[in-house]
Amino acid sequence: QVQLQESGPGLVKPSETLSLTCSVSGFSISSGYYWGWIRQPPGKGLEWIGSIYHSGSTYYNPSVKSRVTISVDTSKNQFSLRLSSVTAADTAVYYCARLAVAGHFDYWGQGALVTVSS
Amino acid sequence: QSVLTQPPSASGTPGQRITISCSGSSSNIGTNTVNWYQQLPGTAPKLLIYSNNQRPSGVPDRFSGSKSGTSASLAISGLQSEDEADYYCATWNDSLNGYVFGTGTKVTVL
Numbered sequence: 001q002v003q004l005q006e007s008g009p010g011l012v013k014p015s016e017t018l019s020l021t022c023s024v025s026g027f028s029i030s031s032g033y034y035w036g037w038i039r040q041p042p043g044k045g046l047e048w049i050g051s052i053y054h055s056g057s058t059y060y061n062p063s064v065k066s067r068v069t070i071s072v073d074t075s076k077n078q079f080s081l082r083l084s085s086v087t088a089a090d091t092a093v094y095y096c097a098r099l100a101v102a103g104h105f106d107y108w109g110q111g112a113l114v115t116v117s118s
Numbered sequence: 119q120s121v122l123t124q125p126p127s128a129s130g131t132p133g134q135r136i137t138i139s140c141s142g143s144s145s146n147i148g149t150n151t152v153n154w155y156q157q158l159p160g161t162a163p164k165l166l167i168y169s170n171n172q173r174p175s176g177v178p179d180r181f182s183g184s185k186s187g188t189s190a191s192l193a194i195s196g197l198q199s200e201d202e203a204d205y206y207c208a209t210w211n212d213s214l215n216g217y218v219f220g221t222g223t224k225v226t227v228l
Contacts, residue, residue, distance in 0.1 A: 036217070038163075045120065046155075046163065046206055048217040061216050095162055103210055103217075104153040104168040111162050 002027040004096050004109035012090075012116050018083040022096030022109060023076075029054050030074045034099035037070060037081045039092040040111075047092075051099055052079055086116045121146060122207055122220035129226040135195040138223045140207030142188050146218060150210040152190040154183055155219075157204045166205070167192060199227045 008020035022035070029035065036051035050060040052070045060068050064083065072079040083090060093113050097105035123141040130136040140152065154167035165174050167183035170190065182193045194201055207220035 038219075045222040046157075046208075046219040048208075048219065051217070059216060062214060099217075100168070102169050103151060104165055104208075105155075105163075106165050106168070106174065108162045108164070 002098060002107040004098065004107055006094060006096050006109045006112035008112060008114070010113060010115060012086055012114060013118050014087055014116055015085055018081070018086050018090060018114055018116070020081045020094055020096075020112060020114070021078050022080070023078050024098075025077070027098070028074075029072060029077050029079065033101070034059075035072070035079045036097050036099050036105065038095045038097060038105070039090075040095070041089075041092040049081065049083075049094075088116050090114070091116045120221045121211060121214070121218050122209070124205075124207060124220040124223045126221070127224045127226065129228055130194075130197045131228045132197055132199065134197045135193060136197060136225065137194075138192045138205055138207075138225070140190040140192070140220050142190070142209065144188060145213040146188075146209050146211040147185065147190055148188040149212060152183065152185050153208045154181075154192045155206045155208065157206065159203070163206065194225070197227055201225060202227050 003025045005023045034051045037049040052058045067084045069082045093111040095111045096109045098107040100106045151169045155163040156166045157163045170185040171183045211218045
């Protein structure tokens with residue numbers, strides 16, 4: 001059973017960098033698939049942030065591309081999100097998920113709320 | 119501002135059939151398969167339909183998906199109280215070179 005779990009600080013100050021890690025169990029990231037980050041501001045819809053392949057190839061949402069970095073650590077079976085220069089608009093629940101070959105997210109983490117506030 | 123448009127809400131009584139539309143363009147739905155996600159209150163989204171009309175294991179056959187041109191639809195037949203949730207369509211957008219979600223539809227069982 002594939003399981004994903006987000007971890008990281010729940011509170012980040014404005015202008016600082018948001019960092020989250022997604023730990024994957026039940027499946028080896030090295031085996032393939034893209035892995036992604038999706039966020040959901042309170043009371044709003046879902047927004048794809050970006051995705052990474054086990055080799056390190058990435059795709060980013062143009063709306064955050066200048067501020068985002070997604071990386072993968074196959075030795076730890078984890079992938080990570082860094083979002084710089086955050087503002088209150090980046091307050092959201094952040095989900096990590098596996099992107100299946102056919103282009104759908106089939107396994108999701110439970111989500112991590114990150115609040116941007118001083 | 120999503121490129122996939124859904125009605126904000128839909129409702130029905132138990133046992134009824136409802137449909138949710140998802141309108142896109144030739145850059146997304148017109149050329150890529152559509153997926154649907156169900157998000158129950160306070161939980162992570164769950165894959166409901168993939169590749170336009172395929173159900174993952176464990177999803178009841180009351181849920182069905184279809185696609186025509188640049189639009190897609192999700193149908194829920196035999197509506198049940200546990201179907202109260204937010205539903206999102208999603209697909210790849212070639213012009214944005216990224217994955218896009220619909221605006222979301224809140225389903226209420228009256």
